[in-house]
Every structure is written in C-alpha cells, then in structure tokens.
C-alpha cells in the first residue's frame with residue numbers, strides 16, 4: 001500500500017469515527033434534554049402524583065409509600081441524567097481525539113490481522129460488535145506499550161495470548177482531524193515524545209497516556225505486588241505514572257475499587273492542584289489527596305502546635321549555622337526504626353507500671369482520683385493487654401459514674417440550674433416522661449416525678465461529654481506518659497550524653513504543647529498503641545509521592561492505620577531533602593515490607609539533555625542518569641561579585657526568558673526567607689510575579705519565587721536558581737536541594753552565585769555549561 005493511500009485511509013477513518021462519535025453525542029444530548037424536562041415535570045407535579053392522607057394510620061403508611069415511590073422515580077431519572085453526563089464528557093473528548101495509537105496484531109494460529117486502535121476510552125460500532133477504539137487500559141492495549149513490531153503477547157482475562165505485531169503506529173489528531181502519523185519501533189515515538197516534551201509547561205500536569213514508556217507501563221500495570229516501590233530519577237515520570245496507575249486500577253478493578261478508596265499523599269498543597277486535572281483528563285474521578293502533615297495535624301492539632309515538615313527543614317538549614325547538633329540528632333534518631341523499638345520497649349514497660357492517669361472531675365468536683373485509677377489499672381492481671389485493661393477500667397468507671405449520678409440528683413446546684421430552664425424544656429421533659437415512664441421514679445407522685453425526671457435528664461446531658469471522654473480513654477494522660485520516656489536512660493545505640501540532650505530538648509517542647517515534626521508521628525504512634533488505632537479498612541490503595549522524604553516510622557504508622565491497603569511508593573533518593581531521609585535508612589533503599597517489589601527508572605524526560613548532563617554531574621550516582629534526547633541551550637552559571645549584581649542579573653535572566661516566550665519561570669531559593677525577600681524586591685518590576693509559600697494552594701502562570709522544597713514535584717519552562725553560592729550549598733542535604741531545584745527546569749536553566757559558586761557546581765565539567773564571572777553591572781563580564 002502506498003504511503004499516500006495509507007494516509008488517506010487513516011485520514012478518512014479518523015473523520016468517520018469522529019463523525020460517528022458526534023452522532024452519538026447528538027443522540028445523548030437529545031435524550032438528556034428529554035430526561036431533564038421529565039425531571040422538571042416530576043418535580044413540578046410531585047405533589048399531584050402523591051395522595052396525601054394522614055387521617056388513619058393505614059392511610060399515613062400508604063402516603064409514605066407513595067411518597068417514597070415518587071422520590072425513587074425522581075432520583076432514578078436524576079441518576080440516569082448524571083450517568084449520561086459522564087458518558088457525554090467522554091464522547092466529547094473522543095470526538096476531538098478518538099485515538100492516539102494503533103497496533104496490528106495477528107494471534108498465533110489465526111490468519112486475520114486485527115487492527116487495534118487505542119484511545120482514552122473504548123468505543124463500539126453501531127451494532128455493538130466491533131471495537132472502533134480500545135481503551136488504553138484493556139489487556140490487549142498493553143502490547144502497544146510493551147512491544148516493538150514482532151513477536152508479542154498479552155495477558156487476557158483467563159490466558160496468555162501470543163502472536164505478532166505487524167504494525168505500530170501513532171497519530172496526532174487535533175479537533176477530530178488527523179494532522180500527523182508515525183510508524184514506530186519499541187520506544188513510543190521519539191517524534192511524538194519530542195514534540196510533547198518540547199511544549200511549554202503548564203500550571204497543570206498533563207496525562208502521558210499516548211506516550212507511556214515501557215518501563216513506566218510496568219509501574220502502571222503492576223497488579224502483583226502489595227507494596228510497589230519506585231526509585232526514579234528527577235523527571236522520570238513517577239508522578240505521571242502514578243496517576244496513570246490510579247486510572248488503570250480503577251478500570252481494571254472497576255467492580256470492586258472506587259476512587260474514594262484510594263488516597264494520594266502528596267508533598268504539599270500546591271502539588272494537589274498541579275496534578276488535579278490528570279485523572280479527569282483520563283475520564284476518571286479524582287481520588288482523595290492530602291499531605292501527611294495535614295493528616296497528622298488533623299489528629300493532634302487541637303492539642304498541640306505541630307511543626308510542619310517545611311518548618312523542620314528550615315530549622316535544619318539553620319542548625320549548621322548555629323552549630324547545634326542536638327536537633328539534628330533528634331531528627332535522625334526519632335525517624336528511625338531503632339526509635340520505634342525504643343518506644344515499643346517503653347510501651348512494654350508500661351504494662352507493669354508508669355501509665356499516668358488524670359483526675360476525673362465534674363463541675364470542679366473530683367469524682368475519681370488519679371491514684372485510684374492507677375491502682376485499679378495495675379491490679380488487673382498483668383498478662384492482659386493495656387487496651388483490654390482500659391476497656392475493663394472504662395466499664396468500672398461508667399458503672400461508678402452511674403451511682404454518683406444518682407447522688408447528684410439531690411444536689412443543690414442541680415436545683416439551681418433547673419430554675420434557670422425555660423418552660424419549653426419542662427414541657428418537653430414532661431412529654432418524654434409520659435412516653436418513657438421511667439421505672440426508677442415509680443414510687444413518686446406525678447409532680448415529684450416530673451421534677452426528678454427533669455433533673456435526671458438535665459444531668460445526663462451534662463454528663464454526656466464526660467462519659468464520652470471516659471469511653472475514649474481520655475483519662476489516660478498520654479502526653480505525661482510519653483514524657484516519662486525522656487526521664488529514663490537511653491538505649492545502647494546512642495551515647496548517654498546525646499540522649500540526655502535529646503531528652504531535655506523534647507521535654508522542653510512537649511510541655512509547651514509544641515510537637516516537632518520528628519516527634520509528631522512517634523507521639524501519635526505511641527498514643528495509638530496505648531488507646532487504639534483508628535484503623536481505616538475502607539481505603540484499599542495509597543500512593544505516596546516523594547516517598548524518599550518519609551521516615552521509616554511514618555511508613556510503619558501508615559501501614560498500621562490502613563491495614564487493608566496496597567501501597568505504591570514513588571521517590572528519588574537524590575531528592576531527599578529532610579535530614580532523616582539522608583541516612584542509609586532511606587525508605588527507598590530498604591526492604592521494609594514483605595511482598596515488596598522494586599522498579600528503578602533511570603531516564604529523565606522533563607529536562608533537556610543539557611540540563612540533565614549539568615545536574616547529574618554533581619550527584620554521586622549521577623552517571624547512571626540518562627537524558628531523553630531533547631536538546632536545548634547549555635545552562636548558564638553566573639558567579640557575581642555581590643548581591644546588587646546578583647539582583648541585576650536576576651532581572652536580566654527573567655527578561656531574557658520572558659522574551660524567549662517562556663510562560664512559566666521560577667526563581668528558586670533555598671529558604672522561604674530568601675524567597676520572601678526576593679519577592680518583595682522584584683514585585684514592583686514584575687507585578688505578575690508571585691511568592692509561593694506554605695499557604696499557596698494554586699499555581700498562577702508568571703514568575704514564581706519559590707523555595708526548593710515547595711517546588712518539589714513541579715516543573716517550569718525556565719528556572720533561575722538564585723544564590724547557589726559556596727557558603728549556601730555545602731552539605732549533602734543542600735546538594736540534594738540544588739539538584740531538586742535545577743531539575744525543575746524543562747527548557748532553560750540559569751544559576752546565580754554570589755561571590756563564589758558552590759563546590760558542587762565546580763564539580764561539573766565546564767563543557768556542560770556557560771560560565772561567566774561578573775564584576776560589575778555594566779554588562780561587561
């Protein structure tokens with residue numbers, strides 16, 4: 001077949017499918033309009049179609065049934081309308097772009113080649129017999145991502161199907177028109193990938209469905225591992241693959257898995273909005289997204305001020321300047337498995353002694369003394385678990401409380417309070433009393449009964465919060481109990497002096513109701529081990545992006561609260577920016593779970609080859625990082641003599657990138673303080689610039705001034721790393737920050753260093769960047 005003929009056929013097919021989809025759209029729209037009118041009519045005539053008769057009990061029951069029937073009828077119509085709406089939005093997408101790829105596959109033993117067109121959703125022909133388009137997630141479509149032309153196979157529902165791919169083709173379709181097509185080999189279209197990656201960045205992440213790479217497809221379609229760990233270099237498509245994986249799993253397990261049973265833990269709130277459009281683009285509902293900090297703060301925020309991980313990071317960056325090692329040691333130790341064992345050993349001790357109880361008071365009156373509680377608790381059999389003993393104790397307390405409640409009925413304060421009640425309360429109590437006929441007041445006359453009933457009712461209401469607290473074991477003072485751990489000696493893993501420092505530091509903060517980030521999860525774990533975990537078995541899958549920044553302790557905690565969960569952990573050890581994550585204990589480098597599998601991605605797609613060559617050169621294991629072959633200009637390194645020149649060069653760089661047509665430009669700093677200072681400085685010159693801080697939830701196009709840790713996971717057309725100076729980037733954590741900052745750039749990168757450039761950048765071979773030493777503003781370098 002000649003190329004032209006081929007093109008014409010493909011061109012006509014796209015047109016045909018697009019028109020076919022359009023006809024379906026028109027039919028659905030028409031049907032939806034009728035349905036909508038019907039719903040409006042039902043609403044309007046709702047009461048005409050219901051016979052309301054409440055005179056007799058039977059009539060009332062009939063009325064209720066008729067109402068129910070009418071309401072169900074209405075909601076069924078409304079539901080159908082909603083489903084049609086979803087179908088319509090999928091069809092509207094298909095009309096624009098019915099498919100993006102095709103494979104011709106001949107099954108072993110068959111004679112006929114099947115043409116399989118692949119798109120974001122499946123589409124059947126008029127007779128509902130043939131697939132005009134296959135969903136990219138269908139088993140047969142997997143071959144498109146996994147094989148070059150030649151022998152191929154896929155896992156059908158019941159068996160493996162072998163055969164041969166005789167053609168693999170990609171299409172560029174815009175507004176229902178074929179504008180380009182390429183026959184490709186194994187890697188899905190360098191052509192297409194080149195053009196997709198060469199586009200300008202957006203404030204929203206895009207789906208990669210048409211160009212998923214083979215190694216990414218392994219992540220997306222992995223169904224076997226309960227825990228899937230992905231170590232992927234910056235820009236290797238971890239987040240993209242994770243979101244495609246969500247869409248895949250929702251399709252594959254559509255009968256048993258729903259979007260609200262999955263959670264994506266993301267690095268910051270900004271990231272949530274950045275990825276929010278991917279799943280809807282793939283025709284799926286969004287899953288719940290949250291940060292781990294948000295979760296922890298929800299649990300503890302009413303009792304403590306919880307330091308955020310970003311505040312912790314800022315503190316880490318200051319520690320070095322202040323030569324204060326205690327905090328760093330605390331971060332390291334409290335994130336480790338060793339500390340979890342330490343806490344576990346302490347919990348074991350508490351079985352014999354040491355739990356701290358609270359006095360239980362009601363209206364300032366001591367009802368149960370903490371010593372009594374302590375005595376009761378520790379006289380229960382020591383082989384009983386702490387939680388079982390607390391359950392027993394709660395029963396005992398509630399029984400005792402009931403007795404005390406009877407005594408209160410005679411209390412003067414109760415009389416006084418009742419006098420303040422209004423008539424309506426009395427009347428309500430009277431009616432309730434008549435219907436309930438409380439046995440305990442049988443021996444009294446009617447007016448005494450009424451007064452007593454009212455007292456009892458009022459008292460019960462007053463005691464309700466106390467009862468609740470008792471049921472929730474709030475009489476255990478978990479904070480004071482935890483603090484006792486720091487009165488004890490440390491463990492063999494740590495020098496006593498070190499431990500004493502950490503202990504002093506911890507006690508000082510916790511007594512002021514401040515939980516550092518490194519203490520937040522251990523404390524939560526400790527508390528839940530004492531009084532019980534709120535296990536969430538509804539959640540079936542959690543995805544942890546930027547997993548390298550989680551501590552072992554945090555991971556173990558997550559596994560406890562989501563016990564029925566599968567997990568996908570994605571991260572990059574080179575982007576570990578928290579002190580605890582630097583250790584060799586990094587969760588991505590260790591085998592923490594049974595049934596864990598590991599996938600590594602070495603190829604980076606985000607940045608040009610030049611940016612990758614530059615950034616990988618200062619990372620210890622950087623030589624393995626591969627760049628996708630997309631070319632751009634060499635990064636620029638400016639070593640300037642002072643701050644004034646640096647600011648001037650910053651303006652020049654922003655102007656230069658703006659003139660090149662880059663929409664999304666980021667000025668990346670190490671700390672938030674620096675970002676704030678710069679944002680104030682440049683605002684008058686660039687009114688369209690924005691400071692990105694912890695509170696930022698959405699992303700505006702323009703110049704962003706952003707500390708590296710908030711730019712995690714996100715990308716920009718051009719990046720200016722500001723103040724990459726020798727004194728500013730000196731240790732391992734800072735090197736990772738520098739790498740993270742540089743790898744946010746898709747097309748262009750400038751690094752500005754004041755006085756002397758960081759030693760890490762000096763490690764980069766000079767052919768990988770343009771270097772300029774700038775002594776004065778005049779422009780002469």
Ligand SMILES: Nc1ncnc2c1ncn2[C@@H]1O[C@H](COP(=O)(O)OP(=O)(O)OP(=O)(O)O)[C@@H](O)[C@H]1O
Nearest residue numbers: 208211212213234235236237238239240605606713
């Ligand atoms: N197969 C692909 N086809 C098209 N674009 C891709 C592909 N894989 C990755 N990309 C693009 O590369 C960029 C980086 O992807 P993504 O953000 O998912 O990487 P990441 O590994 O999570 O990066 P990081 O760890 O640096 O945050 C995005 O623009 C994404 O669209």
